[in-house]
Amino acid sequence: MNKTTFIDLANAPAQTDEELFNSFIATQDREVMGLLFRKYMSLVFGVCMKYLREKNTAQDNTMEIFERLIQHQPSSEIKNFKAFLFVVSKNHCLMKQRGEKMMSMEISESDMESAMQMHLIDSSRDEKQDQLLQKCMKTLKDFQKECITMFYLKKKSYLEISRDLKMNLNAVKSHIQNGKRNLKICIEAGK
Amino acid sequence: MKHDSDILKRIKSYFMRRKSAEEAYKFEREMERDPFLYEAMEGFEDMLTSDIQQALDELDDRLDEKQKKKFIVFTWQAAAIGLVLIVGVSVFAILGSGNDEAETYSIEEINYSPRNVKPSFNDMDEVKDTYASEEAEESSEGDEAPTKSKALDFAVNEPTPVKEVRIQEDSKESRPTADLTPKKTQQEQAISEPIQDKAEAIVDEIAMQENVSESTAAPALKAASASEEIVSVRSNAKNKPTSSPEGGMASYQSYLKRNLQKSTGMPDGSVVVTFEFDKDGTPRKVQIAKSLCTACDAEAIRLIESGPKWNVEDRKERVSVTVSF
Numbered sequence: 001m002n003k004t005t006f007i008d009l010a011n012a013p014a015q016t017d018e019e020l021f022n023s024f025i026a027t028q029d030r031e032v033m034g035l036l037f038r039k040y041m042s043l044v045f046g047v048c049m050k051y052l053r054e055k056n057t058a059q060d061n062t063m064e065i066f067e068r069l070i071q072h073q074p075s076s077e078i079k080n081f082k083a084f085l086f087v088v089s090k091n092h093c094l095m096k097q098r099g100e101k102m103m104s105m106e107i108s109e110s111d112m113e114s115a116m117q118m119h120l121i122d123s124s125r126d127e128k129q130d131q132l133l134q135k136c137m138k139t140l141k142d143f144q145k146e147c148i149t150m151f152y153l154k155k156k157s158y159l160e161i162s163r164d165l166k167m168n169l170n171a172v173k174s175h176i177q178n179g180k181r182n183l184k185i186c187i188e189a190g191k
Numbered sequence: 192m193k194h195d196s197d198i199l200k201r202i203k204s205y206f207m208r209r210k211s212a213e214e215a216y217k218f219e220r221e222m223e224r225d226p227f228l229y230e231a232m233e234g235f236e237d238m239l240t241s242d243i244q245q246a247l248d249e250l251d252d253r254l255d256e257k258q259k260k261k262f263i264v265f266t267w268q269a270a271a272i273g274l275v276l277i278v279g280v281s282v283f284a285i286l287g288s289g290n291d292e293a294e295t296y297s298i299e300e301i302n303y304s305p306r307n308v309k310p311s312f313n314d315m316d317e318v319k320d321t322y323a324s325e326e327a328e329e330s331s332e333g334d335e336a337p338t339k340s341k342a343l344d345f346a347v348n349e350p351t352p353v354k355e356v357r358i359q360e361d362s363k364e365s366r367p368t369a370d371l372t373p374k375k376t377q378q379e380q381a382i383s384e385p386i387q388d389k390a391e392a393i394v395d396e397i398a399m400q401e402n403v404s405e406s407t408a409a410p411a412l413k414a415a416s417a418s419e420e421i422v423s424v425r426s427n428a429k430n431k432p433t434s435s436p437e438g439g440m441a442s443y444q445s446y447l448k449r450n451l452q453k454s455t456g457m458p459d460g461s462v463v464v465t466f467e468f469d470k471d472g473t474p475r476k477v478q479i480a481k482s483l484c485t486a487c488d489a490e491a492i493r494l495i496e497s498g499p500k501w502n503v504e505d506r507k508e509r510v511s512v513t514v515s516f
Contacts, residue, residue: 034254041254042199042247046231049238055246058234062250063257086227151223157216159489163497168452169489176223 017081030070037066040082044089051093065092129187136186143167144179151176194247202232206240206485208478208492237456237484433504434468446498447514452490457516458483462491465511472500480511487516 015023017036024032037044044065048058065088078084137145146165150156162169205218222229235243436443463481466474477492491514501510 038194038251038254039196040198040227041194041250042196042202042243043227043231045243045247045250046202046234047227049234050230051234055238055242059246059250059253063253066254066257082227086230089227090230151219155216157212157219159215159493159496160212162489163493166497168454169493170454170486180223 018078021078021081025073033066033070036081037069040085044085047086047089048093051090051097057096061093061096065089068092132187132190133183136183136190139186140179140182143171143175144182147172147175148179148183194244194251198228199244199247202235203240203244206235206479206482206488208488236486237458239482239484241482433508434501434510436501437472437499443499447494447512450494450498451514451516452493453516454486457487457490459516460487461513461515462487463511463513464488464491464495465509466495467509468501468503468506470506472503474498474501474510481513483516490514490516 017039020032020036023029024036041062045058045062048061048065049055052058052061068088069085072088137148140148143165147161150161150164151158156164158169158172161167162172165172201218205215208215222232238246460483461481462479462483464477465480466477469475474495477495479488479491482488483491494514495512
């Protein structure tokens, strides 16, 4: 963070997000942030759509999030820009949804970790964890168990699962989400 | 400018079902791993893919414009501040250069006596200097002018009775001037306001230009989607004689109606899907020709894929079916 890096914008895509972000912090070059923001703008806009529901509101807030980033002075180094951007975007939208004004943008390291945590099923695990996972799978409700098994073990897409189980697509997705959440709770309790 | 990013490309391709089942699955695994992508996809659920693209194109322009506008506003602010300063300095210079000239100026144009205007500068040295110069000019009509003014300039508190009276007069007069300062700022505002108006007018002009370019872009988009529809209708007409669902079109229609799972939040309307067939007549490679909402699109695809087989003459030909919600 101490050294100032000057960015050749033409070669920027070769640089990692974190390098770009830190060079923005050092140089305060809006163009560097613009470049980085554009890369994930569709996701930011999508998250705004999820929480604010209305297109124009979502667009306005996407721009507000960009402004926040420009004005942001991080207290510590950003290790994962995408995770950081997700937390900033989500917090911003939640505050807007509640009609509050966000006072600070302090985001703790643990916030980011919990937001971007890879699920146990996705990450590699040892045998002991595997056994625990198997045990926890049995505690799940039937639909959750079935959806999780089909998605993760039989490698079927949402659409295929909804077809096989004659179930609404959104129901499949929520069974997977809820199943994952319950698994996580169960595994953490079993440790 | 057209917004384009790796992520958007993949999102669009997922929604348009341009991917194979394995690729779709891979994308879904990525969603489950990446909550950012997952929540964004939830946000896009009720949007048309073309609307997502358009919204992001607009955002792209706003991002560009944001930097440009900042620059323009900054320039005009600088120009406004500069002009106010120049006006202020030149008024000061005119007043300082000659009392007579300044007085006519102030009566005719501002209706302020120069004395009332001047002390509004907070700097006491300036006030003192002004008095000193006035004194000098007034006394220049008299005989002992140079010495008197000099003495006042450097030793204001000198206990000469004449001068003391003079200073007391000055301080009496300078007291109400404090009340006049707001007037002065108003005057300043009056000078700077037209400049800001001008700046705003120019920014408005730019905004109007933007609107114009947007409105010209919109019909082009509509035209594009219209031509797409025509294409799908054509292929439909071409396919009609060759392929038909097992059990006939009427029973196929009733199958679609019976098995449609419409969840709350799905809009009324229709989804047009096109597809090809397997060896045994099972629909495959289902694509969305006309989208309604992503959940609706998925439901339409589910209906077709899990529905009756077709009697197919030419497997290579794509059939188009409209699913009503």
